[in-house]
Amino acid sequence: MNWKGYTVIYVVLFAFATAQAVVEFAGLVESAYWLAFGVIMVLSVVKAVGVAAYYQHLRWEPRSVTYLVLGGTVAAMALTFAAAYSIL
Structure with missing residues (x-):
């Protein structure tokens, strides 16, 4: 994988982390706890799969x-x- 691919994955991970912070700081945790919990968990799983697949090279193993x-x-x-x- 070239630097362009790593950069794209990094930007996607950064965007998902930002989305998690927005969900937390938007006040959804207090008003709709389970909705915020679900959104944060889904984003976390997507990020973990992206890291494992590309940065740990499991995609090519x-x-x-x-x-x-x-x-x-x-x-x-x-x-x-x-x-x-x-x-x-």
Whole structure:
């Protein structure tokens, strides 16, 4: 991938991060918590996939490596949700 591609991905990630900040600072968190939470989570997942695919080069790796990373991510998320649930 050339510098142009990395620059495009960087600009997209920057735009999504800015959108997350706008959602948070627009007051949606207090008035429509679950809507703001959903928007921020969707943008976070899109950003994480973009970083993994392009900056960690998973897009060009064999699918087995991608599935291995995906399995680790799912396990980490399951442990995070379990820990959060145990706090409640």
